[in-house]
Amino acid sequence: MxxxxxxxxxxxxxxxxxxxxNSTTSAFTDTNFYANCGKTAASGTIKQYGCAICAMAMFSLYKGGLTNSNDNTYWAVVEATVGATNNAADFLGATANYTATIDDNDISVNIETTADVSTEAENGNICMVRLKQGTNSHYVFVDGWNAPASGFDRYLVADPDGGTLKTLKDTMTKRGFSVDASVITEKYLLS
Structure with missing residues (x-):
């Protein structure tokens, strides 16, 4: 798929x-972005620590049939920050079910833990995985499956690091992770 x-x-x-x-201020590099979303214990920026948030926002745009225009992207990221993170802007995992209102569309985002991303991807479902090795951590979407490929090249991902489509192996390599299942520490099914 x-x-x-x-x-x-x-x-x-x-x-x-x-x-x-209605501003000239860049939202993703603004150190006040999290506070503006009510996350008073958060620090840093979306650029630094927003991979899970941007992944959830991408899913909202996809599910809502919306494009990544400036305002849609901004509001999708705001809604993911408010609905899917704690006060420190850390991703809540399977408890992060929320409704995003973007461009007058209410988009329900449901998240549950899954044990088998391979089966979900083969069945055409979208999953989010956390890659973690030491202090290195990153979230991506598995949004496709390339059956003829092998290993982690089978998993097609949407990566908020650059906003690109690639394979899980490419993401692991680019981000400095071992290309090994042990670095996949969290797995979620999205609907």
Whole structure:
């Protein structure tokens, strides 16, 4: 199964062109972004620590049939920050079910833990995985399955690091992880 997301759904967590609506201030590099979302114990920026948030926002755009315009992207990231994270802006995992309101669309985001991303991907479902090795941590979407490929090249991912479509192996390599199942520490099914 090819990628489910397209370039119109992708969000690059380091995108400095995403502005607050009706403003010239870059939202993803603003150290006040989290506080503006009510996350008073959070520090840093979306660019630094927003991979899980941007992954959830990409899913909202995909599920809502919306494109990644400035305002849609901004509001999707705000809704994911508010609904899917704790006060420190850390991802809540399977307890992060929420409704995102973007461009007058209410988009229900449901998250549950799954034991088998391979089966879910083969069945055409979208999953989010956390890659973690030491202090290195990153979240991506598994949004497709390439059956003829082998190993981690079978998993097609939408990666908020650059807002790109690639394979899980490519992401693991680029981000400095061992290409090994042991670095996949969390697995979620999204609907």
């Amino acid at each position: 090819p990628h489910k997301l397209s370039s119109t759904h992708l969000i690059n967590q380091a995108d400095s062109t995403i502005k607050y609506p």
